[in-house]
């Protein structure tokens with residue numbers, strides 16, 4: 001398995017739970033152990049972590065199993081305690097990446113210690129905020145930075161706890177191709193049964209590693225009980241992932257692939273040309289509306305356009321919801337263009 005694995009419980013709950021989980025993970029070959037010592041809970045009153053005493057348990061994990069240990073830091077005091085306890089790596093949680101004040105404070109506290117930092121994406125899909133966090137650590141002279149994609153929280157309830165939005169993750173990867181890029185399938189999934197498919201996707205995308213939650217008794221976990229795997233189940237899951245080499249296959253496979261890709265490129269070119277032609281017409285209509293003194297939006301017209309597109313999608317067996325989304329974007333861009341013309 002090419003991917004680097006960081007695994008461990010959501011929270012360090014007790015010495016026994018930490019050591020038993022670490023023992024199980026060391027048996028399946030995991031070299032880096034994660035456990036939350038301070039837990040940023042969305043609502044108060046939930047288990048908020050064992051705090052500083054748990055750092056002692058992490059030292060035992062280092063000593064007994066030769067594993068590297070990492071935990072989440074959100075405040076200067078957390079980072080100071082980790083430095084003192086000899087924690088090997090720290091991660092910045094999604095709720096913290098969202099806050100530039102905290103990120104700046106952590107960057108200043110960790111500067112010069114040589115402790116590597118994993119930066120999870122912010123809760124909301126904001127690449128600038130994620131990028132800003134990377135920049136703050138780098139400006140503090142911290143070069144050993146990795147990214148962790150844990151999905152984005154959304155209001156609408158989807159299959160997973162967090163929407164993967166892989167496209168955004170790949171954009172972030174393109175911004176920082178030199179940084180190791182991890183996926184956290186546990187928080188993305190929210191439920192054990194989805195962890196494998198997400199991990200496989202991360203592997204297929206060529207990501208560098210997984211940060212995954214594992215607990216010796218998941219059903220008894222004090223946080224994120226539904227999404228943790230026993231070390232044995234994690235081992236089996238990792239074994240079951242299929243490595244699909246990026247450039248494998250024989251001559252026939254490669255030439256068919258490149259032929260099909262050529263056709264896709266051609267279609268993409270036509271889509272762009274058609275959209276440009278459509279936009280020309282939209283501008284012409286905009287000028288006409290301006291001269292005629294009517295408003296940009298005529299109620300009813302858009303519903304008609306969208307309904308026609310969705311009906312056509314149905315006939316061509318394309319997903320109607322997908323077409324509706326695209327047409328919504330097209331509509332928005334068209335209105336913006338016409339507004340520009342009317343305001344000139």
Ligand code: PEP
Pocket residue numbers: 010036040092093094095120150184187
């Ligand atoms: C965690 O890793 O346990 C955690 C709280 O994750 P996130 O910051 O991604 O929600």
Ligand code: MN
Pocket residue numbers: 010011187213223224
């Ligand atoms: Mn968790």
